[in-house]
Amino acid sequence: MNQTPKVKFVEAFKLFWLNYVNFKGRSRRSEYWWVMLWHTIISVSIIFLAIALMFVPPIGIFISGILFIVIFLYSLATIIPNLALEVRRCHDRGLTMLLPILSFIISIAYSVISAIVPSELLFYEENFSVSTMTQPDSAWLFWILTVIMAVSVILQIVLFVITLLDSKQETNQYGPSPKYVTAQYEGHNDHYRTKQHDSEKPEEHLRTLETNTQHKDQDDPYRY
Numbered sequence: 001m002n003q004t005p006k007v008k009f010v011e012a013f014k015l016f017w018l019n020y021v022n023f024k025g026r027s028r029r030s031e032y033w034w035v036m037l038w039h040t041i042i043s044v045s046i047i048f049l050a051i052a053l054m055f056v057p058p059i060g061i062f063i064s065g066i067l068f069i070v071i072f073l074y075s076l077a078t079i080i081p082n083l084a085l086e087v088r089r090c091h092d093r094g095l096t097m098l099l100p101i102l103s104f105i106i107s108i109a110y111s112v113i114s115a116i117v118p119s120e121l122l123f124y125e126e127n128f129s130v131s132t133m134t135q136p137d138s139a140w141l142f143w144i145l146t147v148i149m150a151v152s153v154i155l156q157i158v159l160f161v162i163t164l165l166d167s168k169q170e171t172n173q174y175g176p177s178p179k180y181v182t183a184q185y186e187g188h189n190d191h192y193r194t195k196q197h198d199s200e201k202p203e204e205h206l207r208t209l210e211t212n213t214q215h216k217d218q219d220d221p222y223r224y
Contacts, residue, residue, distance in 0.1 A: 002181045007031040013038050019088070020081045023097060027088035028167050028178045035085060039078065046071045086159065091174035092167050099162070103155040110148045117141055 007015070012034030015027075050067035053060035086100040167179040 003179055004181060007034060009034050009037075016081055016085060019084060021084060023084050023087045024091075025088055025175050026092040026167070026172075026178050027085055028092060029089075029163070029165070031178075032085060032089045032163050035082075039082075042074065043071060046074075086163070088174075089163050090159075091172070092178065093162055093165055094168050094172045094174075095162065099155060099159055103152065103159060106148055106152045106155065110145065110152055113141070113145055113148070117145075 007028060007030045012031045015031060016035045016038070019025075019027075046067050050064040050071070053064040053067070083100060083104055087097040090097060090100060167177050169177055169180040169182075171177065171182075
């Protein structure tokens with residue numbers, strides 16, 4: 001079982017955008033983690049620069065605000081391709097898209113509820129009481145959010161472990177392995193190349209005979 005070359009740093013970023021809404025096929029481990037490194041470098045660099053410019057008024061504050069908008073737009077633009085990449089990484093392990101899709105939906109639900117419900121209502125002091133049956137409706141919202149957050153964290157941990165695992169060597173329902181090449185496939189190619197080479201031998205042999213005949217005729221002093 002041979003391995004194909006690893007996905008390069010720049011190549012992984014290109015594949016990330018080219019497969020923007022591609023939820024089919026498989027992605028190997030190096031492709032996934034190179035993209036995560038790209039996100040980290042871009043986000044940390046822009047945020048660090050934006051914070052540093054905040055101490056250079058007045059133009060620095062203006063540029064800092066623009067940079068925060070840029071990082072916000074970048075985060076929005078990468079939501080779908082990140083999900084697609086995570087789905088393909090699960091496919092590479094022979095898993096369905098259920099886990100990443102479920103994790104994505106739960107995360108969105110948690111963010112929406114947290115944004116709609118006022119924080120002072122969620123973190124009302126009596127919400128932390130064990131006897132929630134006698135507490136206001138905000139207590140139910142608090143505990144619902146707590147459960148959603150716990151489930152989201154568990155799913156994120158499971159997905160994190162999956163992304164660390166190596167590619168499955170065998171072909172699955174999502175396609176051949178992007179990392180491993182089977183010996184059977186290579187043997188087929190070798191057989192094809194050998195067969196093609198053998199089929200060219202008669203023609204080469206005829207050309208050699210014709211060339212030798214021509215040289216012999218030219219060298220014969222009694223040909224006339």
